Amino acid sequence: MKKRFTAAIVAALLMVPALGAPANAALTSSYGPSYIGSNSGGANLRGCPWFTCASNAYMPNNTPVTMQCWMDAQYVSPPDSDYASARWFRLDTAWGIGWTHSSLVENQTTVGHC
Numbered sequence: 001m002k003k004r005f006t007a008a009i010v011a012a013l014l015m016v017p018a019l020g021a022p023a024n025a026a027l028t029s030s031y032g033p034s035y036i037g038s039n040s041g042g043a044n045l046r047g048c049p050w051f052t053c054a055s056n057a058y059m060p061n062n063t064p065v066t067m068q069c070w071m072d073a074q075y076v077s078p079p080d081s082d083y084a085s086a087r088w089f090r091l092d093t094a095w096g097i098g099w100t101h102s103s104l105v106e107n108q109t110t111v112g113h114c
Helices: 002-015
Strands: 034-036 042-046 055-060 064-076 085-093 096-101
Touching (some): 055 096
Antiparallel strands (some): 064 085
16 A cells, blocks of 8 residues: 555656746746847857857848857957857857857857867
8 A cells, every 4th residue: 555655646746847847847948949139130150259250151130050069269248249258159050050159149058168
């Protein structure tokens, strides 16, 4: 009897959402998919994490991107970015792979250092 009671409690707890998490957490998650979101309307996809690197493509706002990794490189502040930071993301996009300043990527996912 004790084993059945314990199994029933475990099964019931597995059906209850985690404390503080909405029942539809998968639908309301702030993680991914990532996309371009800039105060200026878009972002450059660069060959390296510096403004001096050539832009290989221009991505308008709402362009989907896949974040691959991050690197701290050139420090950038407004008006050239939406916030001040040295963080850049290596992105995989429809235009290829390149670098974009972190402030221009919305719904950032957790990725490792490059």
